[in-house]
Every structure is written in C-alpha cells, then in structure tokens.
Amino acid sequence: MTEGTATRPILGPPPVRHWPALDIAGTEFDPVLAELMREGPVSRVQLPHGEGWAWLVTRYEDVRMVTSDPRFTRAPVVDREVTRLVAHFKPERGSLAFADRPDHHRLRSAMAPAFTPSGVERQRSRARDTLREMVDELLADGPPADLVERVLEPFPIAAVCEVMGVPAADRDRMRAWTRQIASPSNEAGSARAKEGMYGWFAEAIRARRGSTEDDVISLLGAAVGRGDISEEEAVGLAGALQTGGEAVTAGTGQMLFTLLTRPPLLERLRTEPAVRPRAVEELLRWIPHRSAVGLARIAQEDVEIHGVRIAAGDAVHVSYLAANRDPAVFPDPERIDFDRTPDPHVAFGHGPHHCIGGLLARMQTELLVDALVDRLPGLRLAVPPREVPWRRGTLVRGPEALPVTW
Structure with missing residues (x-):
C-alpha cells in the first residue's frame, strides 16, 4: 500500500530488469515475473520495445491502488514511447483504453446498458441455445475434435455478435476479421x-x-x-468490443487444458455441479491469461509506494497476474482451490478501466464449462499434453488447438 514519507525513508530505485518476450507453452507462470515478485513489491523493467524503463507494481493492494488512483493516468501514453512488449503499437487518441475522466465515463456510458447484470442475463438463453447447437454438431461428427476450432473460438464470437447486434448474415465475415486482427504474424492482413x-x-x-434498441x-x-460521442469514437468502441471475444477463447482454452491435465478437478466438476461457479472464479484467478503486462499509466505527481518514490512523469505498469498470486490475499496461491472463498481476483482488471465485458465473459465461460463437462462424458486430451500447440508471439495466452476425444 502507499506509505507516508514520515514513517518510512525513501529508498533508492531498484535496478532495471530486462523482461524479454517469452513464448511460454502451457499454463506455466512467467518465470521473469515470478522473480520480480520475489525481489520486492516495486520493480523497474525494460520490455523488448519502446523506450526507457517503467515501474512495475505486483502486490494486490498496490495494483488496486494504482489502477483506481487518479494520480496515475492513461491518456499521456498516447504521446510516449513507453517500454512495451510489442513492436507495432498504435494507441488511438480518444479510445476508451486511453481515456481518462471525464471522457472515459462519457464513452463507457454510451454502451454500458448492454453490460449491466440484467443486460447480460438477457443474453444467457440465446447464448445457451447457440452453444447447444455447436455441441450437437460436435457430437454428431464424433471424436476426435479440436475444441478451439469447433467451440471455443466460434462460440464467444457468436455471443459477442449477439450482444453487438451483428446480423446473422455478417457473422462469418466478423469471425474472419476477428481471427485476422488477432494474428501477430501478418501485420498487413491484420490491418486490412x-x-x-x-x-x-x-x-x-x-x-x-x-x-431505441x-x-x-x-x-x-x-x-x-x-x-454524446463522435462517430469515430463509436466505431473504436465497437471494434474493441467485437475483438474481445478472442480473450474468452484463449482463457477457456487454458481452463479446459488445466482441467484435462488435472483429472481430479474435472471429475469434481462432473460430480458436484454446485461448485462450478466457484471453480470458474478460481480458474480465472489462476490461469496466466496474458503475456507480460498490458497498457501503462503515467504518474501525474510524485507518489511513494513501499518507500520507493515514483516521480511525476514516470511510466507505471501493474501486473494483474502477480496480484492474483499475492499470498497475502490468496493463501497458497499456486494451488487451484475450488473451495477458496472469498476469491477477489482481478482477472478483469480494477478501477475505471476494468473490463466492461467481464460479466459477459463470465457468462460465456460458465456456459462452456457446463456444456462440455455435462455433454462430453470421458472428455480427455487426444494427444499428450506436451503436444498441444500454443499461441506464439501473442499478448493473450492460450492453446492454438485443443485436440480432444471422449
């Protein structure tokens, strides 16, 4: 937590640690991040691209503080070459991700009614029907099958299209665009x-x-x-939301891989359906859903955290992955515990920039777990775990394919 200078002396800055882009297969936790967490609550890191270094905050309470404190803002990042994981980074001025108060509230309010608890619940029945049809086709074709290709990719895209209001006739095209945009290996195709x-x-x-719909x-x-908003702002909001289903594909892929490589966990979900909502939350906490860190913030004034002074103008990254493994909040954090309660993870972020589609993602994940556990008896990997292919060079981690049989 932030501490007063009267109670603790200001410490010298920690050394700058280089954080390379790692292609990590499976659900292994990033070893560099693990080292940084052990070394202290506030680090300095240099990622492969951009300029200079940035602070990294890893403890749960500090992450929550930085992401909700108006002294740390996103908008200035647009004009900075902040150290980052990816080479091609084009922040769009006025986008929701880089907006600060009051613009952030204005933009978010334009679409917020679709993502309230009642708004998301209205989608559950249609989403369940869509998923049922996909699993019906999967069962009709029989094993083996790639769960990513058959269910984990098309279902979130279809569910997002429903919320967005994309007509059925355009959904195949929207799915193709989403796949191309998410491809790190084809920059020109992604741009098109x-x-x-x-x-x-x-x-x-x-x-x-x-x-009035x-x-x-x-x-x-x-x-x-x-x-209330410009057309350019509206288009940017729509595009960001439409491609958000990709995160559900990757996240549920990690969850299913985790369950399929830990049979006792999967069996418990089969025999104790009541535990599934808690299991989804625990898996959301535990899976390493992204590579390295995301978007930085800029300190607007000097701020002290754990005796380290972060100066006005400094870039600051937070790690939600690290916060979700903070032993002060999650005892024995490396263990997957379906009985963990409370489970106040920050997998969907925190503060004003928390994921607006978090409730929708939860709903989709719950439906996927129910459908696949209940309707595919004996579900298991069709290949050894080490042969499951994983995405390479991507910000969002997950299996590229998930070959299964049942």
Missing part, C-alpha cells in the same frame, strides 16, 4: 481486417442513429445521434 471491420461498424452505426451498435448509434 481492421479496416474492413471498422468500415462495417461505421455504416451500421450510421444506420442506427435513431435506434438495446444492442451495442444501436446504443452507440443513438449516442452519436444525440451528440
């Missing part, structure tokens, strides 16, 4: 896909400026019509 998707959203939003495109169109 983004141009196609954003162009589609621009036309759809214009067509719904007077809408509750899908996201209609909400954004109405907000543009009222003058």
Whole structure:
C-alpha cells in the first residue's frame, strides 16, 4: 500500500530488469515475473520495445491502488514511447483504453446498458441455445475434435455478435476479421481486417442513429445521434468490443487444458455441479491469461509506494497476474482451490478501466464449462499434453488447438 514519507525513508530505485518476450507453452507462470515478485513489491523493467524503463507494481493492494488512483493516468501514453512488449503499437487518441475522466465515463456510458447484470442475463438463453447447437454438431461428427476450432473460438464470437447486434448474415465475415486482427504474424492482413471491420461498424452505426434498441451498435448509434460521442469514437468502441471475444477463447482454452491435465478437478466438476461457479472464479484467478503486462499509466505527481518514490512523469505498469498470486490475499496461491472463498481476483482488471465485458465473459465461460463437462462424458486430451500447440508471439495466452476425444 502507499506509505507516508514520515514513517518510512525513501529508498533508492531498484535496478532495471530486462523482461524479454517469452513464448511460454502451457499454463506455466512467467518465470521473469515470478522473480520480480520475489525481489520486492516495486520493480523497474525494460520490455523488448519502446523506450526507457517503467515501474512495475505486483502486490494486490498496490495494483488496486494504482489502477483506481487518479494520480496515475492513461491518456499521456498516447504521446510516449513507453517500454512495451510489442513492436507495432498504435494507441488511438480518444479510445476508451486511453481515456481518462471525464471522457472515459462519457464513452463507457454510451454502451454500458448492454453490460449491466440484467443486460447480460438477457443474453444467457440465446447464448445457451447457440452453444447447444455447436455441441450437437460436435457430437454428431464424433471424436476426435479440436475444441478451439469447433467451440471455443466460434462460440464467444457468436455471443459477442449477439450482444453487438451483428446480423446473422455478417457473422462469418466478423469471425474472419476477428481471427485476422488477432494474428501477430501478418501485420498487413491484420490491418486490412481492421479496416474492413471498422468500415462495417461505421455504416451500421450510421444506420442506427435513431435506434431505441438495446444492442451495442444501436446504443452507440443513438449516442452519436444525440451528440454524446463522435462517430469515430463509436466505431473504436465497437471494434474493441467485437475483438474481445478472442480473450474468452484463449482463457477457456487454458481452463479446459488445466482441467484435462488435472483429472481430479474435472471429475469434481462432473460430480458436484454446485461448485462450478466457484471453480470458474478460481480458474480465472489462476490461469496466466496474458503475456507480460498490458497498457501503462503515467504518474501525474510524485507518489511513494513501499518507500520507493515514483516521480511525476514516470511510466507505471501493474501486473494483474502477480496480484492474483499475492499470498497475502490468496493463501497458497499456486494451488487451484475450488473451495477458496472469498476469491477477489482481478482477472478483469480494477478501477475505471476494468473490463466492461467481464460479466459477459463470465457468462460465456460458465456456459462452456457446463456444456462440455455435462455433454462430453470421458472428455480427455487426444494427444499428450506436451503436444498441444500454443499461441506464439501473442499478448493473450492460450492453446492454438485443443485436440480432444471422449
């Protein structure tokens, strides 16, 4: 937690640690991050791209403080070459990810009604029906099968399309664009896909400026019509939300791999359905859902954390992965404990920039776990765990394919 200078002397800055881009297979925790956590609550890191170094905060309470304290802001990152994991980084001025108060609230409010608990619950029945059809086809074709290709990728995209208000006729195209945008190996193809998707959203939003419907495109169109947000802002919001289903694909892929390589956990979900909601939360806490760290913040004034002075203008990263393994909050954090309670993980972030689609992602994950555990008896990997292919060079970690049989 932040401490007063009167009670603790200011310490010298820790050394700058280089943090390389690691392609980690499976659910192994990043070894560099593990070392940084052991060395202390505040570190300095240099990632493979960008300039200079940045502070890294890893303890749970400190992560929550930095992500909710207005002294740390996102907007200045747009004009900085902050040290980062990826080479091609083009922050868009005015986007939700880089907006600070009050713009952040204005942008988020335009689509918030679709992501309230009641708004998400309205989607559950349709999402369950969509998933049932996919599993019906999977069962009809029989084993073996790639769960990523057959279910874990198409289902989140379909569920997001439903919330967004993308017509059924355009969903195959939206899925293709999403896959291309997420591809790290084809920058030109990713750029073309983004141009196609954003162009589609621009036309759809214009067509719904007077809408009173509750899908996201209609909400954004109405907000543009009222003058609450610009069309450019609306298109940026829609594109970011549409591609968010990719994180559910990767995350549920990690969860299923974890369960399939730990049969007692999977068997408990089969025999004790009541434990599944807690199990989903615990798996969300435990899985290493991303590589390294995400978007930085910039300190607007000098701030002291654990006796280390972070100066105004310094870049600061937080690690949600590290916060979710903080033993002060999660005893025996390396263990997957379906009886852990409370389980206040920060897998969907914290503060104003917490994931707006978190409730939707939870709902999709719960439906996937129920369907696959209940309808695929004897579900198991079709290859040895070491032969499961994993995404390479991506920000979001997960299996590229998940070959299974039943």
